[in-house]
Amino acid sequence: MVRIQRPAAFAVGIMMISAVSAQTDPGVRGGAINGQTGATATNPLPLASVTANTPTGVLEFFDDGLDRFQEIDNVSGGTAGTGLGPRFNFNQCSGCHSQPTIGGSSPASNLEAGVISAGIVSGSTNTIPSFITANGPTREARFPFFFNANGTANTSAPNGGVEDLYTVSGRADAGSCSLQQPSFALAQLANNLIFRIPTPVFGAGLVANIDDSTLLSNQAAQAGNGLGISGNFNRNGNDGTIARFGWKAQNKSLDLFSGEAYNVEMGITNETFTQERPLPGEEVLGTGLPANCLNLANKGYPEDITNFAAKSSPDQFTVNASIPSDVIGFSMFMKLLAPPIASTTTPGGATSISHGSALFTSIGCSVCHTPTIRSTQASNVTPSLGNTPVSAFSDFEIHHMGTGLNDNVSQGNAGGDQFRTAPLWGVGQRIFFLHDGRTSNLLTAIRAHASSGSEASQVVANFNSLSAASQQDVLNFLRSL
């Protein structure tokens, strides 16, 4: 297991509010990371009861999960983790989930753009797609539709699966595996290419621990809002309960979320997703992956499993934490990770933030971005997860966001234009916004909520009706989160 200790490479691009009259996004909030004293770019803080190691041993699980979240995986051999590929987006969870600290969203410096120079992929067999740039955002790519023989998109055949950016072909540890990248350039020509950026996972354990009835009560309380808003929930197809993770709330649990990401983003098979994943086209056409690209780690499947022969240690809790698979380790890390803490004074000062908060509610933003959901159910994991209000600024419903944000990808019951209300806690220190990271400007992100078919158009009209000073207060409030 190798940990990368990177400097705080992300740009703390604080834009000072000048004496101009127009409202501007104050930019990434400076100061304490996640608003937490003691947090650093490589050491996010766990929940308070985890810090207190209650129950005894839980802190070891958090630390172990944090280590695994930073693990760099190779294809085979060496001392690092193995199983990478044969297709992947990056070789380390924290390479993409790192702003403002590990567990966050896309950093300013996009490591996906440096994979050739870093020796992660071979430059003789891979190219950096045009939409992957050094200044970010970190992206995964999807083709909403399959293609016809003549290169046109077949809009009668929805695809929507992740098209991994890179292959292991040409790496010294990848044997004779020969795979090509998807043809992103042609997909771009056909306008058949969409992006997603990493969702931050701070406070994810609290989100997981909200009972469905609490979410339903919150939904019922928003009825009759008079703003054109009426969302619903993306429900797990197996048991009908509310799913809540991912851009379209397509994943029910953190275990599922991490298992899928390990398989899809890094190409590592695990006890939740046990087979190597071909590209969507390879899957539906039945071609699958070539034999010489399977079992590259030479250890069979799945590549990540429960450590039945736990490592030896005089510390029983170290032994305990080492037993679960990486996927469970990731899940445990996310579950125990503390939510960001909002600033009451930065940016713009306490008066502006307080006014912006009141405006945020008054003009209707809070109908979807519910400031606080009360409260989580009792927890057997650690006390901080139980009976706790969740100030995520989300109702965890999916809403129609119209033609402007539509990506023509369906996940679960969510259609192409339906997205989970993005939690806003921590938005003050995020760099990229919206599901595809199309903007770093909060004002642009707000206005992108309005388009034909969007539930948010009326609220955006309300926002636009505010004075520039009031809009600035809303922006300051958002950057305080």
Add this chain to the structure above:
Amino acid sequence: MQARHSRHPMIGGSLLGPIVGLLLVCPTGPVEGAAQIPAPSPNPPGKVPAGVILVKGAWSSASDSVTPLPEGGTVAGREYSSAYFHLSYPISAGWIQQYEGPPPSDTGYYVLAQIQPPDTQRSASRGTVLIAAQDMFFASAAAKSALELVNYTGSHLRADYVVERRPSEVKIAGHSFVRLDYVSPVAKLHWATLATQIRCHTVQFTFTSADTGLIEHLVAGMNDMKLPPEAGVSSGAGGDDAPLCIKDYASGGNVLTRVDPIFADRHYNPIPARVVIDRNGKVKHIHFISSFPEQAKTVTEALQQWRFRPYMVNGRAVEVETGILFGTASDKTLMSLSGGHAGR
């Protein structure tokens, strides 16, 4: 090792039949990627149209394309008109519908039109008109009429708002409406909601502006609306040219023959349907307010087999419009037909 087979033979067999692995590569042998990727054709490749939602989730649909639907109103020129509600609303000069509303929700909430001045018009006095409808068969709020629904809204306003005018009846274009005004002191925005009931829907006009004079001007403009005779705060149950709307008609002894739909795939979303029953007790028209296409097909096949007791008015059978909620949502506020009770 042999190539793996698709886990989706049905998809591979039909829907994806013409699809080739344009973006795939040969799993074995020489690198053929360049050869596999066709050279750019003389014609530029067709593009996925921008700004079009092609992959939809649960959406509205109907069993025929001629029967007017609640969401089928249009903004044309200076008028919003709805054949379903038999109403027309004159739009202020220069105002436009910049964005169409979202599809109907699974609780029967419709954004019929959103009207406002264009962004280029930066006058001091700006506002918006939101025309919406709530299907009273499927409303989340415990309200049986437009009057009750607006009373509910007024009594459940958040603390951020101050009521400026409690729900009270007013006359608009010769019909009774209920009006509720409130203000956000912090945003300095005023809202006026005026609602009436048509075909068992609460039709709401919500005006928003910082300028109360503009709001009064817009409310006064409502007097030029055309409304059906039934429109009223507690009436509005169809009849005349429209079917008579009766909540929960598809229950008890009214249903002579019932065949429950069996959903093969998706199970956990509510499927609210408005059904028109003809004078002979057969289903004449189905409007799915929210459903996936395969669900609509399944329900349609089932409903075509249903037979109802004809509804008699003055000894004469009349058409009835009612709501039936299919599907389940693990939501205690919903009751599925399979549980023996239709509707809420």
